[in-house]
Amino acid sequence: MLSTGEPSESDPERESGDPTLTVRGLTKRYGDTVALQDVDLTVEEGEFVAVVGPSGCGKSTLLRVLSGLEESFGGRAAVDGVDVRDGGSDDVGMVFQEPRLLAWADVRENVAVGLPDGVDPDAPGAQERVNELIETVGLDGFAGSRPGELSGGMAQRVSLARGLAYRPEVLLLDEPFSALDQLTKYEQQDNLLEVWTERGTTIALVTHDVEEAAYLADRVLVLGGEPGTVATVIDVDTPRPRDRTHPEVVAARDAITDALGV
Numbered sequence: 559m560l561s562t563g564e565p566s567e568s569d570p571e572r573e574s575g576d577p578t579l580t581v582r583g584l585t586k587r588y589g590d591t592v593a594l595q596d597v598d599l600t601v602e603e604g605e606f607v608a609v610v611g612p613s614g615c616g617k618s619t620l621l622r623v624l625s626g627l628e629e630s631f632g633g634r635a636a637v638d639g640v641d642v643r644d645g646g647s648d649d650v651g652m653v654f655q656e657p658r659l660l661a662w663a664d665v666r667e668n669v670a671v672g673l674p675d676g677v678d679p680d681a682p683g684a685q686e687r688v689n690e691l692i693e694t695v696g697l698d699g700f701a702g703s704r705p706g707e708l709s710g711g712m713a714q715r716v717s718l719a720r721g722l723a724y725r726p727e728v729l730l731l732d733e734p735f736s737a738l739d740q741l742t743k744y745e746q747q748d749n750l751l752e753v754w755t756e757r758g759t760t761i762a763l764v765t766h767d768v769e770e771a772a773y774l775a776d777r778v779l780v781l782g783g784e785p786g787t788v789a790t791v792i793d794v795d796t797p798r799p800r801d802r803t804h805p806e807v808v809a810a811r812d813a814i815t816d817a818l819g820v
């Protein structure tokens with residue numbers, strides 16, 4: 559279940575050895591529209607998986623199911639071995655495709671919303687943490703700005719900082735860099751890799767950007783078709799830290815592009 563709560567004690571229902579994310583035979587309908595058909599996915603603890611596919615193939619739907627936002631679906635989706643319909647894990651953070659910021663609150667307050675429950679934004683250390691995140695996403699100088707005063711890319715970075723504030727064990731990211739210029743995108747991708755490396759976070763990232771998928775992920779799930787199904791899975795075994803121009807990264811990008819049929 560999506561939460562801004564304090565990281566919980568180990569879930570007693572969790573069986574050791576369970577993958578962090580498990581999806582089996584997932585089918586999701588919206589009325590007559592079948593968004594996903596019979597999708598399987600396993601993401602092990604600390605793994606970085608990217609999900610790519612054409613517009614409308616069900617990428618966001620997959621993340622919404624995993625985050626506990628969808629109750630009605632066929633098949634099974636579990637986080638830390640606990641079915642999302644039974645609450646999943648408390649330690650899941652999601653960054654949505656649209657920034658979803660509080661219009662009346664400034665950047666500092668919007669980021670502070672992501673702090674774990676019980677942490678008073680005025681408590682010692684909390685402001686430092688918020689300021690650090692604002693700096694990480696390159697928005698120092700805009701801490702007192704309201705969303706209406708920010709560009710789309712800046713708003714997206716506030717949303718990312720809010721998602722990172724909670725320090726979840728699992729991060730579900732829906733196109734978190736899509737509104738960024740190339741240079742800022744590269745910086746933010748590397749920031750995310752740093753967070754992932756430092757904390758061992760398990761990440762599922764939806765993206766339209768094949769270079770991004772090849773550079774960041776251990777494994778790339780390519781969805782396709784209508785309804786969306788798994789077209790193929792591509793492993794990216796290139797050692798880290800990676801060079802964006804490493805022949806294996808380039809080969810992975812080409813393999814993803816081929817699988818997408820573009």
Ligand SMILES: Nc1ncnc2c1ncn2[C@@H]1O[C@H](COP(=O)(O)OP(=O)(O)OP(=O)(O)O)[C@@H](O)[C@H]1O
Pocket residue numbers: 588589591592593611612613614615616617618619620
């Ligand atoms: N709330 C909803 N009600 C009805 N149909 C929906 C809803 N959400 C998604 N859909 C439909 O489900 C399908 C998958 O949508 P989804 O947003 O998951 O695709 P996507 O791959 O993330 O697309 P994009 O890359 O454009 O963001 C689409 O046909 C979409 O129209």
